[in-house]
Amino acid sequence: MLDSEYDVVVVGAGPGGSATAKRCAELGLKTVMLEKRLSVGSEKRCGEGLSADAVEKLGQKIPRYCIMQDINGALVYAPSGKKITIDFGKTAGYILERKQYDKWLAEEAARAGVKVQAKTSVTGIRKENDFVKGVDAEFESEKFSINSKVVVAADGVESKVARWAGLNTTNKLVNIDSGFQYEMVDIEIEDPHKIILYFGNKYSPRGYLWIFPKGEDKANVGIGIGGAGGYGKTARQFLEEWIGTMPGLKKGSITEVNAGGIPVGGFLDNMVMNGLVIVGDAAHQVNPIHGGGMKEAAIAGKIAGEVIAEGIKAGDVSQKKLSKYNDLWWKERGNHLAKVQKLREVVEKMSDDDFNMLVDALSGEDLVDFTHGSIGKLAKILMKKPKLALLARHLL
Amino acid sequence: MSWSINREKCITCGGCVGTCPLAALELSNNHGLECDAKLCNLCGICERFCPVGAIRVEKEKK
Structure with missing residues (x-):
């Protein structure tokens, strides 16, 4: 053969x-x-999410049968429960069937x-x-x-x-997140065309929880936490405890169990x-x-x-x-991703209070810039708020 | 002194394999997760990483 x-x-x-x-x-x-x-x-x-920008950049003509759901934005929850809505008003990404x-x-x-x-x-x-x-x-x-x-x-x-x-x-273990996820069905999703993220050290230390909808009533529900451990609980335990607090998820069924290591730097x-x-x-x-x-x-x-x-x-x-591959990759992606890694390191040090303050100061648009690693612009916004100036100094 | 895997908990995700500094862990189709005792120094990194708490590393108590 x-x-x-x-x-x-x-x-x-x-x-x-x-x-x-x-x-x-x-x-x-x-x-x-x-x-x-x-x-x-x-x-x-x-989690099976891929942005529309990425698809365009890669020039992939993905057949419809690979795509479970179109995504037009995100809902981001701060530890305080405050929600930021990001709405692109058009398809900005997809949840695939890997x-x-x-x-x-x-x-x-x-x-x-x-x-x-x-x-x-x-x-x-x-x-x-x-x-x-x-x-x-x-x-x-x-x-x-x-x-x-x-x-x-x-x-x-x-x-x-x-x-x-x-x-x-x-x-290094500090650069690997420990990920755990259930694919669930028969659940209630606040907005089945938005990814939903939850931050807070109580349920996701050094990471976040996600709901990536794959349909009106089904989604990847997962968690990524810092892999260095020392929390006294596994990723799976955190996810289960959190699902226990979410009646719309708790009632659902589990059709797949996924786990793995996520390199984050x-x-x-x-x-x-x-x-x-x-x-x-x-x-x-x-x-x-x-x-x-x-x-x-x-x-x-x-x-x-x-x-x-x-x-x-x-x-x-x-x-x-x-080694030309090293040079080209670092030029096209590495230098940018290394900056994003620095940003991640700052975010990981933030307490829930820091996070709540940040969310109070930011709009959804700012948050999108943030995930793209636009540290400078973010810092400028933060400098305007005396309480956040310290955080801004970390970022700069 | 031992490394052990609870095969009922392990979902063979392979995440730990990449965390092992000594490349002692192996995930195979036939045998699931295995640890090469000749390479392993019982550092416990895989235990800390494991998303489902399936790995146990016990160091000798002196």
Whole structure:
């Protein structure tokens, strides 16, 4: 079924893997993408939200069957219970069905010429003269090896490929959120076309709770909390306690249980080795303030594919040659995301009182700027309020 | 001195695998979450991270 030699082996068929593989194939490289799970896109570990801006930037023509709900804004609750409404008056994002979306992305990669295979685990990497030269893999109980010019580690938050190759990508625990989510049905949703966020240290220390509607009466209901722990409770316990206080949720049913680690910072200066490139969650390429990674993975994958193709065509896949990926990614995304990480670090230090004051001072529009990392503008607003000037100084 | 997993609680999300500084954890299709005792130094980071409280790390008491 699979050949024993490819130009590129992509490990992991999430949005990052598919984007990289597709670009490689489009640029004429013989590419294989291996997914260890029985089905591409399942089980999800994700709130499934994707902004309309991201879809446009990525140029994805997402089939309707991958989209569960159109989103036109957000409701944000401060610890005090005060609500800010953000209404864009038009579709600003989507809640996807990742089972469909990831599979569609992989299908698009396959149609571009990538060979895709599920239930195929990579068990080790092959190295020669300090160059990564392929992988050892397993399909059913059949063990085999694939030789390649470049291996792409798109193996998610539990990435091992890069570490096997000798690049330590272990993230600090303070940069990993512990996420837990129920997909629920037969619930009451305040506005089924808005994402709903709840802040407060009581139920979500160093994080937030979310309701991402997937229909009129169903949603992803989840929590992300700082992974360093020390709260005396797990993410799951916090979520269950909170749901217990929400009658409209408490009455519902659970159709899926999801959990996982969410990288929220710790961007890597170097994401390449001789014959190896890291993409997506494996490279911590996630927006640190909201924990969304699909867009970041797809952007990085496209860049990676182009750099890999250039290297292979030039007959040079050395770390030096591939490091163009580092440069391009940092220029396009890294510098911005590093700023967002700083913002997250400030937000995490805020007490519930700080948060309430902030929400009193901000409009929905300001809040949107805030999540985009526009720290300067935010600080200006805060400086006008004596009580918030101190907070503003933190931000600046 | 031990690392143990409660398989009834573990939902094989794999989040802990990425937190392990020694790459000692492995999530496989066939066996679920496993810890390589030769690599593990019982630092307890995975236990702190676990969203469902399925991992227990006990250090030797002296």
